Amino acid sequence: MTRVSPADQLSIALPKGRLEVRAVELLRSRGYDITVPDRQLVAEDTDGRVRVMLVKNSDLPTYVYHGIAGLGICGTDVIYESGYEFFRLLELPFGHTRMCLASRTDHDPEQDTGRLRVASKYTRFARDYFQERGIPCEIIKLAGSVELAPVLGLAPYIVDLVETGNTLIANNLHVVKELEEIKVVLIANPAYYKFHYKSIDALVDTLREGRA
Ligand code: PRP
Numbered sequence: 536m537t538r539v540s541p542a543d544q545l546s547i548a549l550p551k552g553r554l555e556v557r558a559v560e561l562l563r564s565r566g567y568d569i570t571v572p573d574r575q576l577v578a579e580d581t582d583g584r585v586r587v588m589l590v591k592n593s594d595l596p597t598y599v600y601h602g603i604a605g606l607g608i609c610g611t612d613v614i615y616e617s618g619y620e621f622f623r624l625l626e627l628p629f630g631h632t633r634m635c636l637a638s639r640t641d642h643d644p645e646q647d648t649g650r651l652r653v654a655s656k657y658t659r660f661a662r663d664y665f666q667e668r669g670i671p672c673e674i675i676k677l678a679g680s681v682e683l684a685p686v687l688g689l690a691p692y693i694v695d696l697v698e699t700g701n702t703l704i705a706n707n708l709h710v711v712k713e714l715e716e717i718k719v720v721l722i723a724n725p726a727y728y729k730f731h732y733k734s735i736d737a738l739v740d741t742l743r744e745g746r747a
Pocket of ligand 1: 700
């Protein structure tokens with residue numbers, strides 16, 4: 536295939552790490568010949584149809600909101616935390632997880648008095664979840680390794696993503712309640728979509744149906 540003109544090239548932000556690998560695999564399986572060399576943060580497929588940018592997971596909505604990338608592949612958890620609205624074009628067949636309330640297995644809920652003390656990376660989600668249900672809470676923001684909070688006594692509860700559950704088990708924690716199913720979706724900056732809808736719709740069809 537000849538290279539597409541730069542005006543028809545689509546820009547896609549991918550989150551570095553686990554989802555990046557799955558997203559690049561998906562593009563490759565659909566005929567986009569793309570390789571991202573180690574430590575390189577921007578790459579194109581050989582036909583120039585797509586340009587991918589590898590960004591930090593939590594920064595991805597910011598790049599798409601500001602139109603630096605027109606499209607993005609991102610978890611609904613991260614989109615919610617950003618507070619931004621996007622067009623959600625397609626749910627992708629990987630990366631499903633659960634947002635859960637968890638505690639130490641030996642925690643006695645009878646000890647909970649007053650406000651629920653919860654540590655989380657997902658403070659917007661956690662605050663809104665409990666407020667909407669009229670449950671008084673104190674949310675403590677952490678940047679990572681949230682499972683440490685109940686182990687070290689910072690907070691009896693965490694709100695965090697659970698995928699395999701192995702991290703909880705390894706730290707003597709358990710799921711108290713599943714709060715929401717988290718999906719990975721293809722998002723678009725609305726203005727970018729209006730200018731590139733033909734190419735974007737073709738990409739969505741390709742990703743959905745498995746043909747390039
Ligand atoms: C996520 C999440 C849990 C873990 C759950 O953390 O916040 O810690 O994965 O996965 P599991 O149920 O399969 O064990 P991540 O790997 O993104 O690292 P972080 O805690 O440092 O943010």
